[in-house]
Amino acid sequence: HIPEKQWAQVIEKTGGPVEYKQIPVQKPGPDEVLVNIKYSGVCHTDLHAVNGDWPIPTKLPLVGGHEGAGVVVARGELVKDVEIGDHAGVKWLNGSCLSCDFCQTGDEPLCGKALLSGYTVDGTFQEYCIAKAAHVARIPKDVPLDAVAPILCAGITVYKGLKESGARPGQTVAVVGAGGGLGSIAIQYAKAMGLQVIGIDTGDEKAQMCKKLGAYTFVDFAKSSNVVKDVQGATEDGLGPHAVILVAVNEKPFQQAAEYVRPRGTVIAIGLPAGAYLRAPVFETVLGVKTIKGSYVGNRKDTSEALDFYRRGLINAPFKTIGMSELQKVYDMMHEGKIAGRYVVDTSK
Ligand code: 8ID
Ligand code: ZN
Numbered sequence: 001h002i003p004e005k006q007w008a009q010v011i012e013k014t015g016g017p018v019e020y021k022q023i024p025v026q027k028p029g030p031d032e033v034l035v036n037i038k039y040s041g042v043c044h045t046d047l048h049a050v051n052g053d054w055p056i057p058t059k060l061p062l063v064g065g066h067e068g069a070g071v072v073v074a075r076g077e078l079v080k081d082v083e084i085g086d087h088a089g090v091k092w093l094n095g096s097c098l099s100c101d102f103c104q105t106g107d108e109p110l111c112g113k114a115l116l117s118g119y120t121v122d123g124t125f126q127e128y129c130i131a132k133a134a135h136v137a138r139i140p141k142d143v144p145l146d147a148v149a150p151i152l153c154a155g156i157t158v159y160k161g162l163k164e165s166g167a168r169p170g171q172t173v174a175v176v177g178a179g180g181g182l183g184s185i186a187i188q189y190a191k192a193m194g195l196q197v198i199g200i201d202t203g204d205e206k207a208q209m210c211k212k213l214g215a216y217t218f219v220d221f222a223k224s225s226n227v228v229k230d231v232q233g234a235t236e237d238g239l240g241p242h243a244v245i246l247v248a249v250n251e252k253p254f255q256q257a258a259e260y261v262r263p264r265g266t267v268i269a270i271g272l273p274a275g276a277y278l279r280a281p282v283f284e285t286v287l288g289v290k291t292i293k294g295s296y297v298g299n300r301k302d303t304s305e306a307l308d309f310y311r312r313g314l315i316n317a318p319f320k321t322i323g324m325s326e327l328q329k330v331y332d333m334m335h336e337g338k339i340a341g342r343y344v345v346d347t348s349k
Pocket of ligand 2: 043092153
């Protein structure tokens with residue numbers, strides 16, 4: 001049975017704090033489902049939303065969260081292909097118009113009417129969350145809901161970013177921010193795609209984790225006196241990695257990447273540090289025929305592909321579980337850069 005009230009983490013104003021309290025359970029509209037969220041990953045995007053780091057405003061009050069894995073408990077009358085009891089994931093792209101130029105061509109994250117979970121609509125830091133049926137991720141029943149939660153944003157995003165990079169099996173990719181949530185999962189997808197990984201982040205815990213996950217070497221940006229030289233030196237011929245996946249929450253590495261990426265290589269910007277700019281030397285970019293581009297989550301097909309990698313046992317990224325009531329602690333650790341891998345909140349605690 002579906003209760004009238006539920007526990008949620010709510011922010012009333014930009015800047016926070018999050019308040020753990022009871023709020024009403026919503027009813028799904030005709031094209032929507034209600035998902036009983038069991039676990040939700042905590043993405044740095046959720047912290048950006050609390051802090052108001054980005055140029056678009058959030059709804060307020062706001063329930064954050066967009067890596068929610070759970071069970072469908074209700075559906076609107078137009079929903080035909082999601083059943084009550086199905087396992088489903090609520091991701092960043094909560095809904096889109098499905099008819100604009102972008103939606104028609106599988107670029108639905110670019111839809112001008114996109115609904116964003118935990119940003120423009122309430123997200124997954126609550127026990128019951130609404131999402132458009134067309135966009136919920138279909139999660140196979142043999143997959144654990146806690147471990148799969150981080151795939152719903154971090155996994156999809158880095159998988160798509162790796163595809164956008166054009167890197168081929170056997171080539172080298174640098175993951176910048178490799179010790180964080182997206183980075184740790186990026187190492188696993190890259191390895192599964194036959195790429196060789198250089199991890200870049202800081203601290204012994206993250207270094208060890210990155211190597212355990214499959215990075216063949218690690219560059220500690222805080223200890224290195226010349227990150228550009230060290231990253232290039234970590235490649236066999238010293239010419240730099242074929243691709244760079246930028247998932248750090250800091251502007252500086254966005255500038256360094258254009259310098260150390262290999263000629264003909266591609267830099268993929270994914271991380272969204274507040275107010276940051278991409279800067280690259282024109283001369284070296286032109287004569288090196290380098291590509292610099294953004295990558296933004298993934299479409300429904302990327303979602304099912306990313307989940308399939310997970311289902312086949314190719315992705316084993318570390319996560320820690322904590323009660324949803326302790327979300328603020330996770331934000332505090334994230335702010336200090338102290339999380340190796342991902343935290344997942346249990347909505348029942
Ligand atoms: O679709 C998208 N583009 C998308 C999707 C999901 C998330 C973008 N994001 C964005 C988030 O909004 C955030 O800005 O990706 C960024 C990373 O999210 P995350 O992985 O959830 O953050 P984290 O777990 O805090 O990891 C960040 C890591 O970066 C490292 C930190 O040590 C941490 O491990 N880092 C920093 I800060 N500066 C660094 C540097 N100079 C660095 N690593 C290497 N070099
Ligand atoms: Zn996210």
